[in-house]
Amino acid sequence: MTPTETRAEIERLHAAGFAWSMACCGRNRERAEDVLQTSYLKILDGRARFEGRSSFKTFLFGVIRRTAAEERRHAALAVLFASRDGARPEPASGDDPVGRLALAAALERLPRRQREVLDLVFAQGLTLEESAETLGISTGSAAAHYARGKKRLAAILRRRKEP
Numbered sequence: 381m382t383p384t385e386t387r388a389e390i391e392r393l394h395a396a397g398f399a400w401s402m403a404c405c406g407r408n409r410e411r412a413e414d415v416l417q418t419s420y421l422k423i424l425d426g427r428a429r430f431e432g433r434s435s436f437k438t439f440l441f442g443v444i445r446r447t448a449a450e451e452r453r454h455a456a457l458a459v460l461f462a463s464r465d466g467a468r469p470e471p472a473s474g475d476d477p478v479g480r481l482a483l484a485a486a487l488e489r490l491p492r493r494q495r496e497v498l499d500l501v502f503a504q505g506l507t508l509e510e511s512a513e514t515l516g517i518s519t520g521s522a523a524a525h526y527a528r529g530k531k532r533l534a535a536i537l538r539r540r541k542e543p
């Protein structure tokens with residue numbers, strides 16, 4: 381698909397994409413607009429590539445859904461890390477205080493380096509390369525801490541939900 385065709389499809393599907401973004405963002409218009417714009421940017425700059433394995437609409441909706449999930453994680457971790465540092469951020473609409481507390485407790489159980497990398501990537505919005513530079517470690521090491529930290533965090537949170 382050429383860049384011109386991609387832009388035309390995005391324009392054609394804009395109303396449906398916005399409706400889906402609203403659904404993915406709990407009907408929060410501001411978040412939905414941000415998620416939709418970020419999704420479009422990912423497609424237009426090549427970070428998300430349509431490879432023809434589905435319809436363009438399915439592809440677009442998948443990008444929107446993943447972008448909304450990323451935004452929720454970033455927002456939750458930003459609130460969590462801010463509150464851990466003593467700040468009192470305003471809770472976002474639809475915030476889950478119990479979930480935030482569970483996430484905070486789970487993060488505290490991670491090794492320091494894993495916690496630092498996750499903080500830099502999610503709460504501070506740095507890339508793995510920037511996180512590695514900040515911590516004075518190799519990009520490969522940062523990637524390993526990032527992957528292990530996410531895996532361990534998921535396992536801790538899963539165990540918490542088990543009866």
